[in-house]
Amino acid sequence: MSQPPSQPVIEAKALNLVFQTADGPVHALKDVNLTIGKGEFVSFIGPSGCGKTTFLRSIAALEHPTGGTLRVNGMTPDEARQKRAYGYVFQAAGLYPWRTIAGNIRLPLEIMGFSRAEQEERTERVLDLVELKGFGKKFPWQLSGGMQQRASIARALAFDADILLMDEPFGALDEIVRDRLNEELLKLWDRTGKTIGFVTHSIPEAVYLSTKIVVMSPRPGRITDVIDSPLPKERPLDIRDSREFIEIAHRVREGLRAGHADD
Template sequence: MAGSAARIDAAQAEPTRDAAADAPVIDVRGLSLTFQTADGPVYALSDVDLQVAEGEFVSFIGPSGCGKTTLLRVIADLERATGGHITVNDMTPEEARLKRAYGFVFQAPALYPWRTVGRNVELPLEIFGLSKQERRARVAQMLELVNLGGFEKKYPWQLSGGMQQRASIARALSFDPQLLLMDEPFGALDEIVRDHLNEQLLQLWAKTKKTVVFVTHSIPEAVFLSTRIVVMSPRPGRIIDVIDCDLGPDRPLDIRETPEFLRIAHRVREGLRAGHSYDD
């Protein structure tokens, strides 16, 4: 695995500061993806245009079947688009994946049950061929970052759902990718845990200055977290509205009662409703 260390260096060196200022991290133009099924073609994505700049927090929101998860998976090279153009860090998604450009957080924690929390966070570092010493240091640092210090030796089943998802976020961040892709990471958690994790994620984002692409079906979550909200609609999956949503760097949970917050939430809801009526 001599090549691994070289590859991770390349990933970290990729978004050079001066170039990143104008070139978007993610550039999607006229993207479409059609699944061929036994019941005929399913238009999961149709003519999608989107640019995500460095340091942004972009949410995809929409009803199920609108292609928000599919779009995220195309960015991650877990699905292949059937038409259009997409670059991630000025590379094809496959090249970006091979250079370990992003960390991915799934709907479920997907921790490996036979590994301790620490060893789960260590998993990508092992694959990328980091030295044992550096792996240990990073694991401790990442668990501290998601407030899981001291849980290193626990097994996943000994943790609550929210703690498991935090461990999976630590795992996605462990190799310090500049891009964090999150697919409804808090969808399976109860509201109180979700609020708490939303606050923590916001702090994490402010601290690490990552670019985040976040899929959700919760309007308050999207408005609370994002700098930009992409509203999507199904059949065919497409973008129907893009809403700028900068509530400032300091956002306590109370911000959700302010008029500004409610105005944006209202516009998101209007967009979702418009997408639906178009279908009926």
């Protein structure tokens, strides 16, 4: 699916991030240039230490780049956060055990000062969106790992940010559950039209989900390849056996290998 280049939602130019550690400086991101358009589904893939999570955290203003420019909706990441530009989903669901599922989804709404009625209305809507209708009164421990992760996605969607940032959200789940959630995530993306940044370790997951795949490699963390996926927007699970799918997966693998070759 090739979109006409709409206004960029995320724009990184010559982005650098150096951590000062006890063992000396670590170059987590080196000269990263990337533009993400509105409504794109962008996966970041690469071995640990390649800076994919660091890049996502930079977009969320959880890390601060040491060089270059990064714009989110045309603002600095800090400003974008104050404008509630994004929802963030972590690897663990991180639901509060003392709040019900609905209570967890209300958390950002309470902090952002939504009215009580609107909190209820939005909670119901996103519970429906992640297919957890009727589970609002349950406590997190009463739900499976996959359902907990869906609840955490609902929490990130509740305040209607345009951007959804997901850091290996399904990394801790088994493959069967992961397949289902991938399918559901695509449906959700289709229905909401959000821009999604998705960090993963899994080549099939990246290829299956994305309109754009960003291949990264470590030491220093950098982008080695950006692949615009030719796959159609409509993606049944068995598209993974198609020739196109396998070709993209091959190109991603090649990109990952190339990144390792010059270690």
